[in-house]
Amino acid sequence: QSVLTQPPSASATPGQRVTISCSGSSSYIGSTSVYWYQQLPGAAPKLVIYSNNQRPSGVPDRFSGSKSGTSASLAISGLRSEDEADYYCATWDDSLSGWVFGGGTKLTVL
Amino acid sequence: EVQLVESGGGLVQPGRSLRLSCTTSGFTFGDYAVSWVRQAPGKGLEWVGFIRRKPYGGATGYAASVKGRFTISRDESKSTAYLQMNSLKTEDTAIYYCSRDSGIYGMDVWGQGTTVTVSS
Numbered sequence: 744q745s746v747l748t749q750p751p752s753a754s755a756t757p758g759q760r761v762t763i764s765c766s767g768s769s770s771y772i773g774s775t776s777v778y779w780y781q782q783l784p785g786a787a788p789k790l791v792i793y794s795n796n797q798r799p800s801g802v803p804d805r806f807s808g809s810k811s812g813t814s815a816s817l818a819i820s821g822l823r824s825e826d827e828a829d830y831y832c833a834t835w836d837d838s839l840s841g842w843v844f845g846g847g848t849k850l851t852v853l
Numbered sequence: 854e855v856q857l858v859e860s861g862g863g864l865v866q867p868g869r870s871l872r873l874s875c876t877t878s879g880f881t882f883g884d885y886a887v888s889w890v891r892q893a894p895g896k897g898l899e900w901v902g903f904i905r906r907k908p909y910g911g912a913t914g915y916a917a918s919v920k921g922r923f924t925i926s927r928d929e930s931k932s933t934a935y936l937q938m939n940s941l942k943t944e945d946t947a948i949y950y951c952s953r954d955s956g957i958y959g960m961d962v963w964g965q966g967t968t969v970t971v972s973s
Contacts, residue, residue, distance in 0.1 A: 793959035
């Protein structure tokens with residue numbers, strides 16, 4: 744059981760906006776930054792959001808992140824077929840001195 | 854081009870050892886920590902451990918599931934990080950990824966992964 748909870752699946756049609764949630768606690772997310780990783784089928788993970796809402800260079804502005812209290816969200820607008828992937832949230836765990844991941848959300852573009 | 858390339862994976866019997874390498878290029882290796890992350894077949898991502906850069910003493914940290922069995926090291930002269938895996942268990946079967954750990958900027962570059970299968 745991860746300390747970060749994500750829905751196992753999400754779906755939307757091309758062009759729509761979809762959000763993926765990541766729920767934590769006062770120790771996780773409440774007092775730490777959240778990161779989001781995209782993993783396309785058969786590929787390595789790729790960072791798409793860091794420090795809650797920052798996009799690395801090269802990530803389209805269709806991707807956005809937000810955080811409120813002990814929850815965070817990844818939003819993808821103007822959904823495309825190539826966005827179909829697994830998405831993972833992550834945060835730093837001070838007690839572990841390491842990273843923790845959510846269980847992942849499989850996004851299907853219908 | 855910034856690159857990380859893992860190698861050393863393979864089939865190994867339970868109880869045996871294996872060493873993975875993460876060879877980097879395209880950036881100043883000494884300026885970054887390196888994290889190892891694994892993914893069991895059909896499962897999600899699991900952080901394995903990391904090694905800080907030399908100014909921070911090259912300190913390491915490990916997940917509870919591998920602590921005492923796995924050791925991470927780095928060779929600045931070769932721009933390479935290593936994951937020494939001892940007393941391997943069947944549940945260590947996974948794809949192992951190394952990543953450039955940029956702290957507050959996240960794990961911002963990943964290798965393609967190397968597969969480790971622990972089976973008799």
